[in-house]
Amino acid sequence: NNGGDPLNVSSDGSFLFSASVAYGATYTVSILNQPPGQTCSVSNASGTVQGLAIRNIAVVCATDTYSVGGTVSGLSGSVTLQLNGGSSRTVNANGSFVFPVALAQGSAYAVTVLTQPVSQTCAVANGNGAIGGAVSNVQVVCSTNTYTVGGTVSGLSGALVVQNNGTDNLALNSNGSFTFASPLAVGAPYNTTVLAQPVGQTCSVSNGSGTGGGANITNVSIACNANITTLSISPAVLVLPVNGGLSNITVTNTGSYAATGIGASLPSGWVGVSVNASDCASLAPAASCNLAFSTTNPYVGSNAVAIQGNNTNAINATLGFSVSGYTVYAINGPNQVQVVSEE
Helix, strand or coil, X not given: CCCCCCCCCCCCCCCCXXXXXXXXXXXXXXXXXXXXXXXXXXXXXXXXXXXXXXXXXXXXXXXXXXXXXXXXXXXXXXXXXXXXXXXXXXXXXXEEEECCCCEECCCEEEEEEXXXXXXXXXXXXXXXXXXXXXXXXXXXXXXXXXXXXXXXXXXXXXXXXXXXXXXXXXXXXXXXXXECCCCEECCCEEEEEEEECCCCEEEEEECCEEECCCCCEEEEEEEEEECCECEEEEXXXXXXXXXXXXXXXXXXXXXXXXXXXXXXXXCCCCCCEEEECXXXXXXXXXXXXXXXXXXXXXXXXXXXXXXXXCCECCEEXXXXXXXXXXXXXXXXXXXXXXXXXXX
16 A cells, blocks of 8 residues: 555455555555456545545455467468367468457366368367467377379289379389379369270270278279180191101181281190191281191191290191091091091
């Protein structure tokens, strides 16, 4: 009072300064020391003594409160934040934010994400502590949710290059699982295609397109198969001279892909046969080659000669023999055959 006569007050209720003030003198009551975490104010604080004790001075104290806020970054939608599981604040743009409710000095605070933005995940840093003043360092960092695209390759025997959405090229050299390097934003489409086919094969994609959700795509299937082409032969009957000489079969590639490794599969049990297939190692579409056969040992049986390449159909040539220029009709016994006469 009047800059002196200090009085410590530790509880609500009435108070009385120890020193009296003379009649006609003035008085002025002020706060010398504020209580920790509170701010007190005085009303009816001053006046002049006029014969009665002064008892209408009111000191009202209120707990100090402070705001809680911070900054949001990376946001591309709307995020709702929550303070201590109660007060909420919806933020629609990057920048600073403050919760509408202030907290008392010394109380705890916890900032959490109540509702995430569409296709994003926001994380809170510096979100917990005790109030010692205004809090402005809460950081909410938002990032776009992503997913990866991948699957499995089967049947591959060479080098294959695939891509996603016309980019993100991925070279594959073996069967098994694969994943593209670049993730995509949730809700963005994906489209897996073949950029470069392996030599001699055609690879096809299934489950290759769609729109990514909340999980990685792992069911893209790429199946590779040999490029199959077709063959024809002429003549359709292979007649081999028993007493020496060659017999040729002309093989023609009638399909759309190059044929490789064309050869002949002989009936089991037939020995002493020579087959020259060097001319037919690789055969372009519409091209022809020769398979040259020779033998000194006739074969008696019902099986034919099968002609096939690595990536072709199989075609059979009926098997026959000739003796001294005559086609063998039947074998009558050891060293004796029946032939078709020239007539």
